[in-house]
Amino acid sequence: MALAKRQTKWGHKGLLEVRAFLFAYYLRAAMQNSDDKLKKIISHCKEYGYVFPSSEIYDGLSATYDYGQYGSELKNNIKEYWWKAMTRLHENIVGIDAAIFMHPTTWKASGHVDAFNDPLIDNKDSKKRYRADVLLEDYIKKLEAKNDKEVEKAKNKFGDAFNEEQFRATNPNVLRNQEKINTVESRMKAALEASDLVGLKELIEDLEIADPETGSRNWTEVRQFNLMFSTELGSVAGDAATIYLRPETAQGIFVNFLNVQKSGRMKIPFGIAQIGKAFRNEIIARQFIFRMREFEQMEMQFFIKPGTDGEWYNYWKDARINWHKALGMGTENYKFHDHLKLAHYANAACDIEFNFPMGFKELEGIHSRTDFDLGNHEKFSGKKLRYHETESGESYVPYVIETSIGLDRMFLATLTYAYTEETLEDGSERVVLRIPPALAPVKVAVLPLLNKDGLPEKAREIVDQLKLYFNLQYDAKDAIGRRYRRQDAIGTPYCITIDHDTLNDNCVTIRERDSMQQERVSIDRVREIVEAKVSMNVLLGKLV
Secondary structure, eight states: OHHHHHHHHHHHHHHHHHHHHHHHHHHHHHHHHHHHHHHHHHHHHHHTTSEEETTGGGTOOTTOEEEOHHHHHHHHHHHHHHHHHHHTSOTTEEEOOOOSBOOTHHHHHTTHHHHOEEEEEEBTTTOOEEEHHHHHHHHHHHHHHHHHHHHHHHHHHHGGGOOHHHHHHHOHHHHHHHHHHHHHHHHHHHHHHTTOHHHHHHHHHHTTOOOTTTOOOOBOOOEEEEOOOEEEOSSOOSGGGEEEBOSOSHHHHHTTHHHHHHHTTOOSSEEEEEEEEEEOOOSSOOTTTTSOSEEEEEEEEEEEOTTOHHHHHHHHHHHHHHHHHTTOSOGGGEEEEEOSSOOTTOSEEEEEEEEETTEEEEEEEEEEEETHHHHHHHHHHOOOOOEEOTTTOOEEOOEEEEEEEEHHHHHHHHHHHHEEEEEOTTSOEEEEEOOOGGGOSOOEEEEESSSSTTHHHHHHHHHHHHTTTSOEEEOOSSOHHHHHHHHHHHTOSEEEEEOTTHHHHOEEEEEETTTOOEEEEEHHHHHHHHHHHHOHHHHHHTTO
């Protein structure tokens, strides 16, 4: 009766508008905490020299960022961890650095010219543009979150006696949501594989998916948009001079397969690793450095004998998730997500997702690429890209398992985990970046208690002893408590304080970032203590 009265007062259209408004209001409220954390990370990155808006003095350029003095150090440390884990811990993996510009036929052979598209949909009211598949994936994740909430409630209720597998298989709410998930996934997969843009829009409309920001359901048709940047080589304009900024680093590895294999006398199975820039003309570049038009990838292509792809695919899934978990950023923050729609080159694919401020999103992809890439480059180039087994005399085009991680996303994942606001026992507050110590930009800060009485000179002696081993910082400005807070905000694992007693007993106070515990130690032990926590080799040792 109440609903009928409202319909009489406002009309059906007006009631829909009110519902849309309420939907948007509650959605924004639910997202507020995650949005707030992302905003705090962005602000912290700028204030403390991690990330700056690019060309900021000219009001910036959309979705482009510059890495500051600490951000570039963190990026380099992430790269070192990945590179050494790939090339130092695997005798059969080597690294290259291929050019950004490649012969344009490369991208025809790889399928990017014809198939590197995103399905986009616009909201007529908000004028916002979205990827249709991402809208549907977010809908599925909301249903999955409902099921996780049901499981969590039951777990708290039944304690140790709780059987999660049985609960998921029998609980009516969970089963109802799972049935919806299965139906949406099935329809979505069919539409994506058939490039059925009409079917994608129909699914969005059937599910009453609304604009995440406004709640409007006034959608345009779904359209495909190619993501490659084109440019011209040389002084003559025209199609003959058109080349592309690479949209991925993988193809530079594939076209160098024979060069590396022969010059390095590599035997199958073997891998080629690369770190480098890639460029995609993202229409929807947003969420800070999570999705940008210029970004950096860390990719490894592992060449294998056909028929062994299932075994190696599972091997690299395990190896890559172990690489992430060794950092200690919470096992609960990672999960695997199998692809509904496989890329044109793949027979199996999954993502390692991380719990970013905006929810679980792709951090790394593992793909079984079959022989598509080498086979197509062989076809388009007219050159044989085969491997010859000397023992058996067999010749074949190798299959490939790919691991590909976004460096910028790994950077954001690290800061998402690290950024912490704390209220201390004395009621004061601090912001600390709990960056895994081996990745921290500054490993140790050397702080003379006072900027006089010979303390700075003694502090400089310690700096000279340690600077060959660690990236460190000397800071003599402000009260010692304020300097501690500044190093906490930078993410420095250790602070070393030199006081008047140091001049007599040759000991210093070493303070640990996370616990804030302080210990009086001999200067001779400082390097040993710091190295035990921040050494890259200690971190890599967890993977051996």
